[in-house]
Amino acid sequence: MKNYRELTCCRICEGNFYPEAIRLKDSPLANELYLSKEEALNADLFPLEVVECESCKHIQLKHIVDPERLFSNYVYASGTSKTFRDHFTKLAKKLSDVVPSGLVLEVGSNDGTLLEALTTHGMRAIGVEPSQQLAEISKGKCEAVYTNFLDRQLSDFLVNEYGDFDFVVGNNVFAHIDDLVGAFKIAQTILKQGGYLVFEVAHALKLVEHQLFDTIYHEHMSYHTVISLDIFIRKLGFNLTDVEEIEMHGGSIRVTCQKSASQSEMLPEVKEIFRREVLAGLDSSDWMKKFNTHLEQLSLETKTAIQAEPISTTWFGYGAPAKAVTFINQFDLDQIGLIGIIDDNPGKQGKFLPRSGIKVVSHAEMESDLIPRLKPINLNCVIFPWNLSAEIASKLAGFSKYALKVIWFLPKYKEVGPQK
Ligand SMILES: [Zn+2]
Known part of the structure; x- marks a missing residue:
């Protein structure tokens, strides 16, 4: 079932794409959560590739999934914080x-x-x-x-x-x-x-x-x-x-x-943002080569960091936003055997992430049921929404009796703990 179209030119101006691209692994749809593990493991994969228009410089995905499919299962992420x-x-x-x-x-x-x-x-x-x-x-x-x-x-x-x-x-x-x-x-x-x-x-x-x-x-x-x-x-x-x-x-x-x-001159502060974008190579495909190299490095660092952990380590995750699916899928994080991911959104709890089949659970289920049953010697928590890492780390006090180590990978690898 092909629910996507591949662009041959820019969606905005029909210009050509630069030959360079960010080609990630084929991925499942990040917000498509499943009611059973089996269905989740068989979730459809779609190409995931970022390209840039030579003409209008618009950076875009090369494959556009049918919005009907993309947004029909959308689980509302609370805006009420x-x-x-x-x-x-x-x-x-x-x-x-x-x-x-x-x-x-x-x-x-x-x-x-x-x-x-x-x-x-x-x-x-x-x-x-x-x-x-x-x-x-x-x-x-x-x-x-x-x-x-x-x-x-x-x-x-x-x-x-x-x-x-x-x-x-x-x-x-x-x-x-x-x-x-x-x-x-x-x-x-x-x-x-x-x-x-x-x-x-x-x-x-x-x-x-x-x-x-x-x-x-x-x-x-x-x-x-x-x-x-x-x-x-x-x-x-x-x-x-x-x-x-x-x-x-x-x-x-x-x-x-x-x-x-009528059109006016760009404000100086806007020009400054523009200038920083040019410096980062965003007015051409220059940024992509660097991005690809960094991505390989990051993948290697992540794998090395994970391998350095004792084999007996029990892993769980915190936060299952769309970016968690990309991260797990790109870096094969399903292989560390995450026992589940906590997410505070009740709409996601009880469901399974596409392809990795990892179950989303409530904080209470993880703390009072899953982990006590496993009696872990070493316990590691990966925080996926790195932009909320400080806020989430503060919620983990209940796990500290297991010598908990808290890890996040972006914007750069960081670990805290084990906490006493
Ligand atoms: Zn264009």
Whole structure:
């Protein structure tokens, strides 16, 4: 069953790809969790390859999996942590300072965290969210939420119903959209002249600087740089007014562009980000050679570190986000015999990760059942969401009686313990 298409030219501009590429091993879909181990072990594999357009410099996956399959099993990752709420409160304040009481459309509004913050700041907030479950949660937090993908029909309806918008906001959605040009054109038609499109995306500069290969998976179709966004945005009648680096998801950028007939010079701070991207080789395929070499090194270091552990070691994991699947699959981590991975998301518990067949369990099950039954001599925990390593390490006190060693591999190998 072939649920994907292979690109022969750039999704954005139809330009050619550089011959160099990041070719990872064929991988299962990172968010496709299974109800049985047997099904999980037989999960379909898809090619996973990152390429760059010679012409517009857009960095993208070469194989695009059918969105129907990609997002149908999507397990909602909670956006309700304090970090998220604080982040969105600041954004709401910022937008309300620019246009007080403005009309905002949020694309992919998730559980409504930003919509609620916008409403609190006196803005009129409308959400569009394809997940029924999430749209339900967010209703009542704002003026309205529509359960749908944002297509031409819905955008026409919205403009009819509410008039032209002051802002269109999209956080962590534009890397997941196949028809990026279509999505930006729709944003154009919804906005009033002088209105703003504000969006947050993972920054490819961080991917390269910190070798974050595990953020490469099929849902991430695009890896954004200011270099490529600048070309793309200007062609579509937007003026790139600001880019800020933010901490979210291991390093993102918040891009602000204005619907405008005229174009202005890049701000000095945006030029500086652009300059760092050029230095990292992102304006050509130069970065890829280095990335591939680093990846081989990292793979070797990981294997060496694992082999140095006593054979009697019992391993478990903490955190099963999409990046855990990439990591386990690329580095054959299933071979160390992880007895399970703790994840606090009840939607994932009891399910099995694709291909490795590792079971996702609750913290309580791991601490009170699985590990006591094994009576381990040496106990190691691998933290997969390395961006939350400090927070997770602090949750492991209950395992300390087993001389626990805590390990994470990115941005670089680190181990803590054994803890007494
Ligand atoms: Zn292109």
